[in-house]
Each structure stands twice: as structure tokens, then as C-alpha cells.
Amino acid sequence: MSDTAILEIVELADGEVVLRPAEASGEPLVSIRFSDEALELLRRSRFDVAREMLDHAITRTHLWDGEEEEAPQAPATFH
Numbered sequence: 001m002s003d004t005a006i007l008e009i010v011e012l013a014d015g016e017v018v019l020r021p022a023e024a025s026g027e028p029l030v031s032i033r034f035s036d037e038a039l040e041l042l043r044r045s046r047f048d049v050a051r052e053m054l055d056h057a058i059t060r061t062h063l064w065d066g067e068e069e070e071a072p073q074a075p076a077t078f079h
Contacts, residue, residue, distance in 0.1 A: 007020065009050070011047050032050045
């Protein structure tokens with residue numbers, strides 16, 4: 001048996017994009033919800049944008065390396 005997790009990115013019926021284990025039920029690991037204004041601007045690209053956001057977060061935090069990073073002291077805000 002492998003220790004490798006298989007994750008999937010799914011767009012739910014309400015437009016929320018989630019990252020979840022492929023073979024598990026329950027709460028998603030990450031969820032992205034765009035505002036109505038963002039949805040209007042992104043249109044059909046919203047899933048691609050969400051996928052890139054998740055990919056960037058995973059690769060920048062070295063999640064796949066099994067290394068744990070210290071939790072940030074305050075949440076980051078991006079504009």
C-alpha cells in the first residue's frame with residue numbers, strides 16, 4: 001500500500017472549488033469561493049484560476065515533500 005494521497009480538485013454545484021482526497025468523504029482540505037464580481041470577471045476561467053491557486057499553494061509550501069512549515073502568526077491578505 002502506498003502513502004501517496006490522491007487528491008482531486010472539484011467544482012461543486014454552487015460554484016465553490018474544493019481540494020479533497022479522491023477516495024474520502026467529509027470536509028474538503030481547501031475550498032475557494034469567488035465573489036459574484038470575481039465570477040463575472042473570470043467567467044469560464046474560474047476553475048483554471050482556482051486550480052492554479054491550489055497548485056501554487058501546494059508547490060510553494062512543499063506539501064509534497066512531507067515537510068511541515070511553521071504556521072504564520074497572522075493570516076495573509078492579498079489584494
